[in-house]
Amino acid sequence: MRKDIFPSVKEALPVVVLTALFLLLTAVCIGLRTEHLLMTGLFLILFFAGKTTRKLAVALLPFIIFGISYDWMRVYPNYEVNPIDVQGLYEAEKSLFGISIDGTRLIPCEYFAQNHCTVGDFFAGIFYLCWVPVPIAFGLWLYLKGERKVYLRFAMVFLLVNLIGFAGYYIHPAAPPWYAMNYGFEPVLNTPGNVAGLGRFDELLGCSVFHSIYGRNANVFAAVPSLHAAYMVVAVAYAIMGRCKKWLIALFSVIMAGIWWTAVYSGHHYLIDVMLGISCALLGVLVFEQGLMKWGAFKRFFERYSRYIG
Numbered sequence: 001m002r003k004d005i006f007p008s009v010k011e012a013l014p015v016v017v018l019t020a021l022f023l024l025l026t027a028v029c030i031g032l033r034t035e036h037l038l039m040t041g042l043f044l045i046l047f048f049a050g051k052t053t054r055k056l057a058v059a060l061l062p063f064i065i066f067g068i069s070y071d072w073m074r075v076y077p078n079y080e081v082n083p084i085d086v087q088g089l090y091e092a093e094k095s096l097f098g099i100s101i102d103g104t105r106l107i108p109c110e111y112f113a114q115n116h117c118t119v120g121d122f123f124a125g126i127f128y129l130c131w132v133p134v135p136i137a138f139g140l141w142l143y144l145k146g147e148r149k150v151y152l153r154f155a156m157v158f159l160l161v162n163l164i165g166f167a168g169y170y171i172h173p174a175a176p177p178w179y180a181m182n183y184g185f186e187p188v189l190n191t192p193g194n195v196a197g198l199g200r201f202d203e204l205l206g207c208s209v210f211h212s213i214y215g216r217n218a219n220v221f222a223a224v225p226s227l228h229a230a231y232m233v234v235a236v237a238y239a240i241m242g243r244c245k246k247w248l249i250a251l252f253s254v255i256m257a258g259i260w261w262t263a264v265y266s267g268h269h270y271l272i273d274v275m276l277g278i279s280c281a282l283l284g285v286l287v288f289e290q291g292l293m294k295w296g297a298f299k300r301f302f303e304r305y306s307r308y309i310g
Helices: 007-031 036-050 053-057 061-072 086-099 109-115 120-129 133-145 148-171 177-183 196-205 207-216 227-241 246-265 271-289 296-309
Strands: 099-101 104-106
Touching: 007 036, 036 053, 036 061, 036 104, 036 207, 053 061, 053 246, 061 148, 061 296, 086 109, 086 133, 086 177, 086 196, 086 271, 099 109, 109 177, 109 246, 120 207, 120 246, 133 148, 133 227, 133 246, 148 227, 148 246, 148 271, 148 296, 177 196, 227 271, 246 271
Parallel strands: none
Antiparallel strands: 099 104
16 A cells, blocks of 8 residues: 555655756746746645556646746747847738738738727637647546547647747747737837737626736747647647547637637737747647657657556
8 A cells, every 4th residue: 555655766756856956946047936836836746645646747747847848938038049020020921911901001910909899809818718728628638538648649749849839939039919019110128918909808808817817928029939829739639639529629620720810819929920830730740740759769768658657
């Protein structure tokens, strides 16, 4: 019984050391916040509470690494690596997808800023609230259902797609449409996050959901590629590969398309961003399934990982 409950020294020691190192480096480099302590505490509770919860804690590592990676981009912002693109992306969008209204050419985001409706505002908010919770809920559902290998493939691709996207942020720092629409083409560092068109959802419901989310945005110059557009592509791909029910695949597809539309409707992303986000997701799936899973060393690691959480 004791053996089933408590992890071995070989398991526990790396976890304790890495957790302490994470907290120390985080405190030194970006400063500890409440969510760091909560996340660390929850992970340790799951890991040490018992065999079942320990498997779950280890299974969640791809999502935890994603969160840490995103947070740690504060250490060295992308705009310190490459110049910020504000006007170039705006002009490219106008050239490729501009809409002519009364002799004036507008980007799609500008058009929707002038032509929106209550129903559209409501569904835009609903769709955008799904962008992270639905993929994570899908992953947990796969895990709890016992589809551990499908879950692990999905979770690892989710992480890989994020890492590809983060690399894109550094290769081409770019301002979102709302920045160009509100501030012009001169990049101003430390510009606060902006709810843009999603503020209409908050006003409609008399809440501050999106204000609380975007008020915490550490870097607004990370619009390319749109990872909002990428996540549900990964969820749909693994719903199909996991042979999920057709109604679930259909639901995910609607949410996916809704998020793509909302990204532009709300002024948070250009169509170019959305297409690059979709490409990012497809690239991640392709690299993982046709590259990493064909590599012997990684395949063996994957099998050991899936057996541990199985």
